[in-house]
Amino acid sequence: MNITEVARRAGVSRSTVSYALSGNRPVSDTTRARIQSVIDELGYRPNASARALANGRTRSLGLVFPPASSHYTDMQLEFIGSVAEAAAAAEHDVLLSASGDGDRALSRLVEERRVDGVIMMEIRLHDERVDYLLDAGFPFVTIGRIADPERTRWVDLDHSALTAACVRQLAGLGHRTIAFVNRSERLVRAGYESAHRGLDGFECAAQEHGVVTRAYRCDDDAAAGEALIERILAEQPRTTAIVTVNEAALGGLYRGLAKAGLSVPRDFSITGIAASRWAEAVTPQLTAADVPAHRMGLLAVDLLLELIENPDSPPRHVLLDQPVSLRASAGAAPAR
Amino acid sequence: MNITEVARRAGVSRSTVSYALSGNRPVSDTTRARIQSVIDELGYRPNASARALANGRTRSLGLVFPPASSHYTDMQLEFIGSVAEAAAAAEHDVLLSASGDGDRALSRLVEERRVDGVIMMEIRLHDERVDYLLDAGFPFVTIGRIADPERTRWVDLDHSALTAACVRQLAGLGHRTIAFVNRSERLVRAGYESAHRGLDGFECAAQEHGVVTRAYRCDDDAAAGEALIERILAEQPRTTAIVTVNEAALGGLYRGLAKAGLSVPRDFSITGIAASRWAEAVTPQLTAADVPAHRMGLLAVDLLLELIENPDSPPRHVLLDQPVSLRASAGAAPAR
DNA sequence: TTGAAAGCGCTACCAC
DNA sequence: GTGGTAGCGCTTTCAA
Numbered sequence: 106m107n108i109t110e111v112a113r114r115a116g117v118s119r120s121t122v123s124y125a126l127s128g129n130r131p132v133s134d135t136t137r138a139r140i141q142s143v144i145d146e147l148g149y150r151p152n153a154s155a156r157a158l159a160n161g162r163t164r165s166l167g168l169v170f171p172p173a174s175s176h177y178t179d180m181q182l183e184f185i186g187s188v189a190e191a192a193a194a195a196e197h198d199v200l201l202s203a204s205g206d207g208d209r210a211l212s213r214l215v216e217e218r219r220v221d222g223v224i225m226m227e228i229r230l231h232d233e234r235v236d237y238l239l240d241a242g243f244p245f246v247t248i249g250r251i252a253d254p255e256r257t258r259w260v261d262l263d264h265s266a267l268t269a270a271c272v273r274q275l276a277g278l279g280h281r282t283i284a285f286v287n288r289s290e291r292l293v294r295a296g297y298e299s300a301h302r303g304l305d306g307f308e309c310a311a312q313e314h315g316v317v318t319r320a321y322r323c324d325d326d327a328a329a330g331e332a333l334i335e336r337i338l339a340e341q342p343r344t345t346a347i348v349t350v351n352e353a354a355l356g357g358l359y360r361g362l363a364k365a366g367l368s369v370p371r372d373f374s375i376t377g378i379a380a381s382r383w384a385e386a387v388t389p390q391l392t393a394a395d396v397p398a399h400r401m402g403l404l405a406v407d408l409l410l411e412l413i414e415n416p417d418s419p420p421r422h423v424l425l426d427q428p429v430s431l432r433a434s435a436g437a438a439p440a441r
Numbered sequence: 442m443n444i445t446e447v448a449r450r451a452g453v454s455r456s457t458v459s460y461a462l463s464g465n466r467p468v469s470d471t472t473r474a475r476i477q478s479v480i481d482e483l484g485y486r487p488n489a490s491a492r493a494l495a496n497g498r499t500r501s502l503g504l505v506f507p508p509a510s511s512h513y514t515d516m517q518l519e520f521i522g523s524v525a526e527a528a529a530a531a532e533h534d535v536l537l538s539a540s541g542d543g544d545r546a547l548s549r550l551v552e553e554r555r556v557d558g559v560i561m562m563e564i565r566l567h568d569e570r571v572d573y574l575l576d577a578g579f580p581f582v583t584i585g586r587i588a589d590p591e592r593t594r595w596v597d598l599d600h601s602a603l604t605a606a607c608v609r610q611l612a613g614l615g616h617r618t619i620a621f622v623n624r625s626e627r628l629v630r631a632g633y634e635s636a637h638r639g640l641d642g643f644e645c646a647a648q649e650h651g652v653v654t655r656a657y658r659c660d661d662d663a664a665a666g667e668a669l670i671e672r673i674l675a676e677q678p679r680t681t682a683i684v685t686v687n688e689a690a691l692g693g694l695y696r697g698l699a700k701a702g703l704s705v706p707r708d709f710s711i712t713g714i715a716a717s718r719w720a721e722a723v724t725p726q727l728t729a730a731d732v733p734a735h736r737m738g739l740l741a742v743d744l745l746l747e748l749i750e751n752p753d754s755p756p757r758h759v760l761l762d763q764p765v766s767l768r769a770s771a772g773a774a775p776a777r
Numbered sequence: 778t779t780g781a782a783a784g785c786g787c788t789a790c791c792a793c
Numbered sequence: 794g795t796g797g798t799a800g801c802g803c804t805t806t807c808a809a
Binding site for chain 1: 778779780781782784785786787
Binding site for chain 2: 785786787788789790
């Protein structure tokens with residue numbers, strides 16, 4: 106069921122069928138109608154590989170996300186969904202790539218020309234994948250930004266502004282000793298930008314408000330969160346509040362506090378950055394900046410398609426702020 | 442940077458380069474080495490579209506998941522990750538497709554031959570997508586199974602066995618009135634197989650144990666779960682336990698119980714089927730059958746690749762059982 | 778308004 | 794062990 110067959114049955118040439126389909130050349134109404142009826146009858150659809158080969162555009166976008174070994178988070182799921190959705194709306198497919206081992210996966214996408222451009226998640230401050238794509242001159246957009254963000258296109262959440270807002274709020278409530286619960290040791294070491302910028306914002310704001318701080322790293326699961334609370338209370342017993350960017354540990358943090366006999370928000374406050382699903386699942390609900398993952402995914406696709414259309418367009422980026430949703434987990438500092 | 446250029450520089454014909462790469466014909470060690478050195482020098486990689494066109498295999502798999510409008514769950518994320526991983530291990534790509542509007546997305550994958558086969562999630566008991574693929578004779582595997590499962594290939598969790606196990610356990614602990622918290626009205630109406638088979642298992646086991654039951658549907662979010670508890674306690678005050686398959690509502694169910702002044706598991710027990718991440722996030726941790734999403738994703742890829750290699754192989758499927766992990770949310774029925 | 782034909786980059790068959 | 798070449802199914806230039 107190919108274009109030759111359609112042309113034969115419609116009594117026209119292959120090129121005419123092609124033009125009737127693409128609209129790149131006028132075709133008389135009668136021939137177009139004849140062609141269309143053959144197409145409908147046969148259920149013809151142009152072959153994607155042939156098309157891609159002929160015009161050098163695959164009409165697919167690569168979505169590079171971290172390997173399964175690391176725990177996935179809810180935001181990641183939201184990104185994936187919204188990227189797929191936005192791409193579909195623009196008649197593009199999304200090719201998933203769990204970039205793991207030395208990024209053979211990424212180079213496969215790029216060098217075998219499987220996609221027209223790439224969206225990368227889980228960006229590091231110094232990210233060799235970004236350097237690679239820059240060198241290769243391959244179109245890409247990152248969700249998150251590298252240390253020197255002017256050279257690239259990205260959409261990012263302003264993590265430092267958000268953690269700073271959390272500190273400001275807690276300071277306003279009278280908290281003087283606040284702990285920061287970051288992502289895992291591994292991710293921080295790897296240089297995850299959200300972890301680093303989140304910490305920066307936290308520390309700057311704390312200094313500004315004269316707050317005593319201590320930063321901890323925490324594996325992305327409930328057990329780690331629970332254990333960490335014990336450690337925090339042992340190392341710095343005056344701690345009355347936490348700011349966290351680790352949504353996967355959230356349930357564990359709550360459990361740890363409960364176990365320590367601390368009631369939230371009466372005895373202890375907790376705020377942070379998280380997917381709203383998690384923020385709303387815990388009791389009391391978490392006062393937090395909700396990651397606008399859906400919006401970020403859509404934006405990333407927009408930026409990428411724009412770049413693919415026009416490879417020489419100047420770097421664009423979007424830095425999203427996000428209000429802290431006041432829920433129930435932050436209250437006045439307890440008198441001690 | 443194409444095969445012609447490589448051939449020219451190595452002083453051989455294009456076919457020789459092709460064979461050196463594929464190994465489909467012996468090539469002398471010296472020529473192979475010469476070719477390889479040119480390839481390394483140029484960083485040559487065969488173009489995926491051309492390859493797909495020439496040999497009729499795209500080396501990508503389609504992964505069809507529900508549209509973003511419905512809330513995603515953690516299991517879905519795990520599936521996606523493990524499918525991508527397993528596919529990558531077999532040198533295949535994964536093309537995401539959020540099948541929504543009348544499944545134009547699915548027919549695009551199939552009819553434009555964008556993929557060699559399809560994995561479908563979120564199966565309904567009567568699923569028109571399955572009929573479509575069956576008609577089209579297109580290779581596919583489902584995660585979940587239709588009402589008449591013998592005609593297709595699938596990997597599924599034995600939801601009815603698992604909910605039955607939950608009932609059995611609760612009955613053994615003395616509970617006589619148990620509520621079932623299903624997925625949303627919309628999903629149940631649509632005929633989601635896990636929702637229906639889960640309910641069936643629940644009801645059969647309840648009858649067997651002489652337990653009084655009532656089944657509820659619940660939107661996939663915490664707020665709905667919280668509201669539902671109120672309703673359950675109002676409509677059937679003797680209820681002392683819940684079996685749930687709605688992991689997204691879990692946090693809300695817990696909150697609703699707390700609000701009602703019910704302590705888990707002292708006053709009220711709760712068990713179900715959930716991703717372990719959620720089961721472990723709530724306090725007390727949920728006694729539940731953990732969805733082995735990772736394993737299911739790997740199996741689905743295996744089955745699909747097997748089918749693609751050998752289109753005439755007989756239907757295969759895998760029905761997974763899963764032990765109920767005893768955590769802390771189920772206890773003896775309270776004396777009433 | 779339409780047709781013929783030259784690619785796109787690769788594979789695999791047919792020769793030698 | 795190697796080369797020549799005819800496709801794979803489509804797009805687009807050139808010509809009419």
